[in-house]
Amino acid sequence: MITNHAATPIISARGLHHSFGRTEALRGVDLDVLAGEVLAVMGPSGSGKSTLLHCLAGVIKPDSGSVTYHPGGRTPVAISALPEPKRARLRLTDFGFVFQFGQLLPELSAVDNVSIPLLLHGARRPEALSKSADLLERLGLDGLGSKLPGELSGGQAQRVAVARALVTSPAVLFADEPTGALDSLASENVLTLMLDLVRDSGTTVVMITHDARTAAYADREVIVRDGAMGAGYRASA
Numbered sequence: 001m002i003t004n005h006a007a008t009p010i011i012s013a014r015g016l017h018h019s020f021g022r023t024e025a026l027r028g029v030d031l032d033v034l035a036g037e038v039l040a041v042m043g044p045s046g047s048g049k050s051t052l053l054h055c056l057a058g059v060i061k062p063d064s065g066s067v068t069y070h071p072g073g074r075t076p077v078a079i080s081a082l083p084e085p086k087r088a089r090l091r092l093t094d095f096g097f098v099f100q101f102g103q104l105l106p107e108l109s110a111v112d113n114v115s116i117p118l119l120l121h122g123a124r125r126p127e128a129l130s131k132s133a134d135l136l137e138r139l140g141l142d143g144l145g146s147k148l149p150g151e152l153s154g155g156q157a158q159r160v161a162v163a164r165a166l167v168t169s170p171a172v173l174f175a176d177e178p179t180g181a182l183d184s185l186a187s188e189n190v191l192t193l194m195l196d197l198v199r200d201s202g203t204t205v206v207m208i209t210h211d212a213r214t215a216a217y218a219d220r221e222v223i224v225r226d227g228a229m230g231a232g233y234r235a236s237a
């Protein structure tokens with residue numbers, strides 16, 4: 001385990017409650033995500049992990065409680081109080097996302113998929129393509145930029161998804177079972193490449209996983225059970 005991160009929170013969640021109809025997905029979660037750490041979120045199926053990640057990232061607004069983002073050198077942002085257009089903007093400028101199934105656009109080449117967030121940021125296409133190609137190379141995919149997602153292996157496609165999530169140099173990468181659909185060799189390969197990149201850049205990672213071997217790559221792990229933090233957990237020291 002690596003613990004070289006500064007022990008200051010980049011995201012603080014307090015008293016998060018969220019329900020879907022009569023299902024209480026979160027029942028009072030407090031969590032500090034520390035700047036620069038790789039945090040694994042574990043727990044049984046249906047325990048509320050994805051709902052928690054979605055609240056932390058401003059994808060959904062919790063029914064109650066607060067999520068505060070502390071960007072280095074800027075005023076803290078009360079994410080949970082922002083209206084959706086502002087949360088969408090923040091997700092684009094400050095956060096990256098990787099899901100279990102890469103969710104690449106099937107009709108676009110690998111390099112075009114990676115360049116989408118840069119183009120949305122207003123980058124010029126030649127610069128976006130060049131930066132995307134460089135990142136694909138760092139992920140061991142040189143020469144594959146012109147392939148369509150359907151022409152790539154699962155592990156290669158997932159590395160493209162990682163490149164797309166990191167190409168804008170986000171402060172926080174949210175990963176929901178990023179290697180859950182891969183065999184153990186491909187999974188290890190994607191994880192090591194992804195974590196090399198984030199540790200180089202100091203990117204904070206919140207990563208949901210069911211797999212103890214995957215969690216072992218993290219600096220710290222927390223366990224969500226029945227919509228609450230597992231026994232013994234304290235949000236801050």
Ligand SMILES: Nc1ncnc2c1ncn2[C@@H]1O[C@H](COP(=O)(O)OP(=O)(O)OP(=O)(O)O)[C@@H](O)[C@H]1O
Binds near residue numbers: 024025044046
């Ligand atoms: N959009 C939704 N509509 C209705 N119920 C939902 C919705 N999203 C989640 N839930 C319910 O909320 C609870 C928590 O779901 P969540 O997806 O956060 O759990 P999880 O720990 O991520 O599960 P898994 O490991 O299976 O992905 C579950 O009972 C789930 O069925």
